[in-house]
Amino acid sequence: MAADLAKNVDKAARKVVSLTDKGPIKGFKKFISRGSMIDMAVGVVMGSAVTTVVNSIVNHLISPLIGMIGGVPDMSGVLTITFNGATISFGAILNAIINFLLIGVAVYLCIVLPINKLRDMGANEEAKNTEPTTEEQTLAVLQEIRDELKRTQPAGADKQ
Numbered sequence: 001m002a003a004d005l006a007k008n009v010d011k012a013a014r015k016v017v018s019l020t021d022k023g024p025i026k027g028f029k030k031f032i033s034r035g036s037m038i039d040m041a042v043g044v045v046m047g048s049a050v051t052t053v054v055n056s057i058v059n060h061l062i063s064p065l066i067g068m069i070g071g072v073p074d075m076s077g078v079l080t081i082t083f084n085g086a087t088i089s090f091g092a093i094l095n096a097i098i099n100f101l102l103i104g105v106a107v108y109l110c111i112v113l114p115i116n117k118l119r120d121m122g123a124n125e126e127a128k129n130t131e132p133t134t135e136e137q138t139l140a141v142l143q144e145i146r147d148e149l150k151r152t153q154p155a156g157a158d159k160q
Helices: 002-020 023-032 035-070 090-129 134-152
Strands: 080-083 086-089
Touching: 035 090, 080 090, 086 090
Parallel strands: none
Antiparallel strands: 080 086
């Protein structure tokens, strides 16, 4: 009975695989499993994780520091005009612009600069450990040939 069940499951699995290798489903399967699509998905997930970190830095470090210096960390209630139940808030717009700039500074200082430093250190290590270029190898071989010819050439042959 277990053997029959295993055969039926195997048949069903083969049928599903054969169906997914035809028509638009095959194209979709190829599209989804493409490396760039997976890289993009990883980028979106990492971007949302970084967003959380950057927002935390801005909301819990930079904005309170500005509040300590300027007195008001959140300006969304400043410069508001209310008429007929509609409110225009220039302070909220100003607050969004300041948050944008603060997030840009936080991203640059906390993420971009350290990553660039790490890349530079890695590039220096790579430069030390790389093999010679094709031109350098060719030059080395030609120098070896020259040295070998000088060594094997008779003593008075170069004066002719």
